[in-house]
Amino acid sequence: MRCPPKRNILSRAVWAMAGVTLLVGTLVIGITWVVTNHLAQQEANNRLGELLDTIEETVRIACFIEDAQLATEVARGLIRNSEVAAVSIRSLNQELGREERSGQLSQNSAAALRRDIYSPFDPTRRVGEIELQPNREALEQRTFRESLFVGLVLAAQLALLTLAVIFIVLRLIVAPIKAISDRLHLLKPTLGERLPAPPGHGGNEIGRLVDDINGLTEDLVAALEEEHSLRLRQAMDERKYRHIFENAESGIFVADGQGTLLSHNRSLARLSGQEERPGGMPPNLLALPWGQPEQTAALLRSCLESNSAQEDDLELALPDNPRWLHLSLTPIGDALVQGIASDITQRKLVETFAQRMTVTDLLTSLGNRMGLEQQIREMIILHPEQPFALLLINLDGFKRINDGQGFDVGNELLLMAANRLRNCIKGSDWLGRTSGDEFALLLPNVEGQEIPAKVAHRIVETLGLAYELGDTPAFVGSSVGIALYPEDGRELLTLLRNAELALDRVKRSGGRDYQFFHPSMAAAAENRRRLENELRLAAERQELRLFYQPIVDIQQNRLAGAEALIRWVHPQQGMVPPDDFIPVAEETGLIQEIGLWVLETACDQLQQWRREGREDLYLSINVSGSQIPHGLPPSAVMEALSRRSLPPGALVLEITEGVLMSDMKQALEWLQALRQVGIRIYLDDFGTGYSSLSYLKRFPVTTVKVDKSFVRDMGQDSSDRALVEAIVAMTRSLGLEVVAEGVENEAQLALLRSMGTRYGQGYHFSRPVPASDFPAVAERLETLLQAAPGTPG
Structure with a gap:
C-alpha cells in the first residue's frame, strides 16, 4: 500500500524544511533589519560628532570674538553635508550664524546635536554653543540601502543552506526509510523473508533499525506460532475442563456480585439438595436454603470488595438432611467469582462430637x-x-x-x-x-x-x-x-x-x-502461700526445732520416754504452731523432707541421751499419712537407727486413724514391715475418728493414745470418763498399752491410775521443751515421781 503524495515522508520532509527555513529566515532578516538600522543611526551620530570635532576650534574663535561672518561661513560649510538639515552658532549674547536646508526643517523630527563652546584660552569658560540638526530623510535612505543589502545577502545564504539540508536529508535519511517502507510492505516473514539494509547503511542507525525490525518480526512470528499452539491447547483444555466441570464431586459455579449463577455443574445442585427440586437449581446462589443467608452474602461481598479469595463453612438447612458445605470463592474479574462447594457434613459431625467431648x-x-x-x-x-x-x-x-x-x-x-x-x-x-x-x-x-x-x-x-x-x-x-x-x-x-x-x-x-x-479467705490463702514459700527455706535456715514432752509410766512412777514435737521458730513471727504449717507441708510434699529430718534429729537425740546414761528412755515421732509408704520406708528407719547403734525399741512411730483409712493395704504392709524389725507403733488421737475395734485387731499397733479432749473433761463429764474407761478396758483386753494425753492436774492423774492407764503425758508433768532443757526437766520429774505415793520401792 502506497502513501498519498501529501502524506509520504518525502513530501512532508520538504514542506517541513521549507516552512522552517521561511520562519527562521523571516526572523533572522527582521532581527538583522532592526540591528542594522540601529547601527546605522549610531554611525550617523558618530559621523556628525566627528564633523563637529573638525570645526570646533574655528567656532571657539568665532564665539570668543563674536565674529558673525566667521560663524556664518562655518555654518554654510556644514550645511553642504547632505546629512545636516540645519546649523545654528550662538555666543552668550547673540546668534552669530544660522543656515538650514530649504524645505526640510519642518519635516525633520530627528533630535538635534548641541555642544557647548569654551574659550580657546580658558577651557572652563563657556563662550557659546553650536546646534546641529541631522537630516532625517538622508539618514533613513542610507540606512535602508544598507539594511536591504544585508537582508538580500542573508536570504541568499539561507536559501542555499536550505537546499543543501533538504538534499542531505532526502539522500541520507528519507530515501533509505522510504526504501525500507516499500520493501516492508512486500515482505513475507512467515516464509522466512527478512528485510535487507539499504546500501551504505549497514552500520549506522538505519542499519540498526532494519536489524530491530527483523528481530521484532522474528518475535512476532514466534508469538503467532505460540498463540496458535496455545489456542490448540486451550481447545483441548476446555474440552477436558468441561468434562471435569460436569463430573466433579465438588460443586463448581460462576456467579456475579448479586449471586446470580452464570454457570454451574450438576454436583452443585446435588450438594445443595436441589437435584429433586421441581424447578431445579435456583438461578441465584443466595436463594439456596442457607442456615444463615446473611453469612453467604457477606462472604460473596467480601470476596469482590477485597479482590482476594475467601472461604467459609456454611450450613444448608435442608428439611430431611441438614448439610454443611465448605464454600471457596475466588474473584475472576468483571465483578465475577468462581466458587467451589465441598461437602464437609461428616467432618462437621466429627468436629461437633469432638467439641462436645472436650x-x-x-x-x-x-x-x-x-x-x-x-x-x-x-x-x-x-x-x-x-x-x-x-x-x-x-x-x-x-x-x-x-x-x-x-x-x-x-x-x-x-x-x-x-x-x-x-x-x-x-x-x-x-x-x-x-x-x-x-x-x-x-x-x-x-x-x-x-x-x-x-x-x-x-x-x-x-x-x-x-x-x-x-x-x-x-x-x-x-x-x-x-x-x-x-x-x-x-x-x-x-x-x-x-x-x-x-x-x-x-x-x-x-x-x-x-x-x-468471704474476702478474709483470700487473705488467709495469701498467708498460706507465703507460709509455703517460707517453709521451703525453713529447713535450710535451720528454723525447724524438735521439742520434747515427757511420757511418764504413771503405774510405776518413772520417766519412760518422750514425744518429739516439731516447732518452727520463724525469724519474724516467732513460734509457728504445727497445725499451721504441717498441713501446708503435706499438701506441697515438703513433709517428705521434713519427716526424714525429724527421724534423723530424733535418732541423734536418742544417741545423746544414751551417752548421758539414759538408755531406758524411748522417743516417739509423728508420721504423716503422706509419708507412707515411700516418704518414710522401713529401710530408712532401720538405717537411721543402725548408723547410731540404736535398738529398734528406742524409737516409736505415732500414726493417726486417718493414716489407716487412706490406703489400708499399703498402711498394713508398712506397719507389718516395721513391727517385724521391732519398732513399736502408737495409734494417736484415738477416739476422735472412726475408732473401730477392727482397726486395733487388724493393724499391728502396740499402744493407743487417748486424745486429750476426753482426758481434759472426764472430771466434769461422766460420758468422757466412761469413754476413757472403755478405751482403757478395751485396749487392755487386746493386750495393748494406753497413753493418756492432756494430763493437766493431779485429779486427772489419779483417775487415770485408778482405771489402769499405763502412761500419761501432759502439762501436769511438763510442757514440750527444747533438747537443752530436757535433762533438767527429766531430773525434776524423777525426783517428784520417786517421792510420789505408791512408787515401787
Whole structure:
C-alpha cells in the first residue's frame, strides 16, 4: 500500500524544511533589519560628532570674538553635508550664524546635536554653543540601502543552506526509510523473508533499525506460532475442563456480585439438595436454603470488595438432611467469582462430637472443667449484669473408697453421686464433674445467699446418705464452696479461685458442710502461700526445732520416754504452731523432707541421751499419712537407727486413724514391715475418728493414745470418763498399752491410775521443751515421781 503524495515522508520532509527555513529566515532578516538600522543611526551620530570635532576650534574663535561672518561661513560649510538639515552658532549674547536646508526643517523630527563652546584660552569658560540638526530623510535612505543589502545577502545564504539540508536529508535519511517502507510492505516473514539494509547503511542507525525490525518480526512470528499452539491447547483444555466441570464431586459455579449463577455443574445442585427440586437449581446462589443467608452474602461481598479469595463453612438447612458445605470463592474479574462447594457434613459431625467431648466428662456425661469455664464465660459475656452462683462440691472420703475398693467401685460411686446431684437441681442449672471427686454447679439468675444455701444444704444431706456398693453400704460426705457473681468476682479465674477458697475452708473445718466465700479467705490463702514459700527455706535456715514432752509410766512412777514435737521458730513471727504449717507441708510434699529430718534429729537425740546414761528412755515421732509408704520406708528407719547403734525399741512411730483409712493395704504392709524389725507403733488421737475395734485387731499397733479432749473433761463429764474407761478396758483386753494425753492436774492423774492407764503425758508433768532443757526437766520429774505415793520401792 502506497502513501498519498501529501502524506509520504518525502513530501512532508520538504514542506517541513521549507516552512522552517521561511520562519527562521523571516526572523533572522527582521532581527538583522532592526540591528542594522540601529547601527546605522549610531554611525550617523558618530559621523556628525566627528564633523563637529573638525570645526570646533574655528567656532571657539568665532564665539570668543563674536565674529558673525566667521560663524556664518562655518555654518554654510556644514550645511553642504547632505546629512545636516540645519546649523545654528550662538555666543552668550547673540546668534552669530544660522543656515538650514530649504524645505526640510519642518519635516525633520530627528533630535538635534548641541555642544557647548569654551574659550580657546580658558577651557572652563563657556563662550557659546553650536546646534546641529541631522537630516532625517538622508539618514533613513542610507540606512535602508544598507539594511536591504544585508537582508538580500542573508536570504541568499539561507536559501542555499536550505537546499543543501533538504538534499542531505532526502539522500541520507528519507530515501533509505522510504526504501525500507516499500520493501516492508512486500515482505513475507512467515516464509522466512527478512528485510535487507539499504546500501551504505549497514552500520549506522538505519542499519540498526532494519536489524530491530527483523528481530521484532522474528518475535512476532514466534508469538503467532505460540498463540496458535496455545489456542490448540486451550481447545483441548476446555474440552477436558468441561468434562471435569460436569463430573466433579465438588460443586463448581460462576456467579456475579448479586449471586446470580452464570454457570454451574450438576454436583452443585446435588450438594445443595436441589437435584429433586421441581424447578431445579435456583438461578441465584443466595436463594439456596442457607442456615444463615446473611453469612453467604457477606462472604460473596467480601470476596469482590477485597479482590482476594475467601472461604467459609456454611450450613444448608435442608428439611430431611441438614448439610454443611465448605464454600471457596475466588474473584475472576468483571465483578465475577468462581466458587467451589465441598461437602464437609461428616467432618462437621466429627468436629461437633469432638467439641462436645472436650467439654463433657466421659464417665458421668456431665460437663467437665473446660465446659464449666466455657459456661461461665458465656454467662458473663451474654448477661454481664445477671447474678449467678458457683458451687464447687467435693466428695469427702472418696479417695479412701476408690483406693481401698478399686476404681470400678469408685466409678460406680461417682455415677451414683452424679445422679443424686441431678435430682437436687433444676433443668436450667448447669452441672459438671471437674476433677476426680469434685463436681461444679451453676445456678443462673439467683441473687443473694438464700437459694444457694438451700441447694448446698440439700446436696450435703443427699450425698451423705448411704451408697449401696456391693454387699456393704458406704458413706461419703461432701463439702461445698460457694462464690456469687458479681459480688465475689466478675472474671472467670477470680470466681473459680474464690469458690475453691471457700471449698478449702469447709474441708479444713472437717467437711460435710458448705461455706460462702468471704474476702478474709483470700487473705488467709495469701498467708498460706507465703507460709509455703517460707517453709521451703525453713529447713535450710535451720528454723525447724524438735521439742520434747515427757511420757511418764504413771503405774510405776518413772520417766519412760518422750514425744518429739516439731516447732518452727520463724525469724519474724516467732513460734509457728504445727497445725499451721504441717498441713501446708503435706499438701506441697515438703513433709517428705521434713519427716526424714525429724527421724534423723530424733535418732541423734536418742544417741545423746544414751551417752548421758539414759538408755531406758524411748522417743516417739509423728508420721504423716503422706509419708507412707515411700516418704518414710522401713529401710530408712532401720538405717537411721543402725548408723547410731540404736535398738529398734528406742524409737516409736505415732500414726493417726486417718493414716489407716487412706490406703489400708499399703498402711498394713508398712506397719507389718516395721513391727517385724521391732519398732513399736502408737495409734494417736484415738477416739476422735472412726475408732473401730477392727482397726486395733487388724493393724499391728502396740499402744493407743487417748486424745486429750476426753482426758481434759472426764472430771466434769461422766460420758468422757466412761469413754476413757472403755478405751482403757478395751485396749487392755487386746493386750495393748494406753497413753493418756492432756494430763493437766493431779485429779486427772489419779483417775487415770485408778482405771489402769499405763502412761500419761501432759502439762501436769511438763510442757514440750527444747533438747537443752530436757535433762533438767527429766531430773525434776524423777525426783517428784520417786517421792510420789505408791512408787515401787
